[in-house]
Amino acid sequence: MQPNGITFIISAPSGTGKTTVCKILKNKLPKLKFSVSHTTREPRDNEIDGIDYYFISENIFEEKIKHDKFIEWAKVYQYYYGTAFESIDSHKKNGDDVLIELDVQGAKSLRKLNYEAIFIFILPPSLKELEIRLRSRNTESESAIKDRLESSKNEVQQCKLYDYILTNIDVEETAENIISVIKAEHLRKELYKPTSLDLKNLIDQMENH
Numbered sequence: 001m002q003p004n005g006i007t008f009i010i011s012a013p014s015g016t017g018k019t020t021v022c023k024i025l026k027n028k029l030p031k032l033k034f035s036v037s038h039t040t041r042e043p044r045d046n047e048i049d050g051i052d053y054y055f056i057s058e059n060i061f062e063e064k065i066k067h068d069k070f071i072e073w074a075k076v077y078q079y080y081y082g083t084a085f086e087s088i089d090s091h092k093k094n095g096d097d098v099l100i101e102l103d104v105q106g107a108k109s110l111r112k113l114n115y116e117a118i119f120i121f122i123l124p125p126s127l128k129e130l131e132i133r134l135r136s137r138n139t140e141s142e143s144a145i146k147d148r149l150e151s152s153k154n155e156v157q158q159c160k161l162y163d164y165i166l167t168n169i170d171v172e173e174t175a176e177n178i179i180s181v182i183k184a185e186h187l188r189k190e191l192y193k194p195t196s197l198d199l200k201n202l203i204d205q206m207e208n209h
């Protein structure tokens with residue numbers, strides 16, 4: 001029988017360090033599959049099409065919306081971002097754990113659909129620290145930084161939508177904490193599979209009482 005894969009959703013205000021944390025997770029958990037989102041924003045210098053995102057035009061994105069290709073999509077900072085069914089279905093069919101990075105709007109859409117997943121939110125240590133990190137990243141214009149800081153406040157206020165809230169003080173530690181969450185979720189009783197017939201029989205007897 002195929003093991004049960006779990007879907008993990010990760011959100012964080014822009015600049016919190018989510019991408020770095022996810023890179024560490026990729027190295028430490030080679031079996032964890034990452035969903036590659038579609039976006040209409042331009043690739044950053046170090047980003048690769050098909051690995052970081054599928055970079056597509058607005059027209060193509062809107063066509064995909066029309067044809068229900070996305071399990072969720074949102075407009076974030078004037079660009080479209082979306083998770084295609086195609087990007088997660090094959091992993092789920094194989095019984096793999098899947099990690100989806102999305103913003104709060106996307107997480108809300110999935111909650112509305114009662115989407116079965118574990119929702120993890122990463123917070124920066126403070127808004128001041130977030131601003132420092134965003135500026136030192138040197139990837140956004142001044143107005144984009146201001147936009148991102150403004151939406152961060154709104155996002156932070158919605159962190160209670162999530163099952164787990166972590167503060168990213170140190171990226172390695174945050175990655176380890178996420179690994180702990182992943183391990184703990186696999187130990188839930190719903191996923192327990194008896195490892196011997198005597199245990200199975202005993203548990204079945206209990207359940208029939």
Ligand code: 5GP
Binds near residue numbers: 038041107
């Ligand atoms: P960035 O442009 O910095 O890569 O991402 C901007 C925001 O879009 C981040 O909050 C990121 O989590 C979010 N995002 C990335 N992919 C998706 C997606 O597929 N759906 C939604 N709703 N948000 C996404």
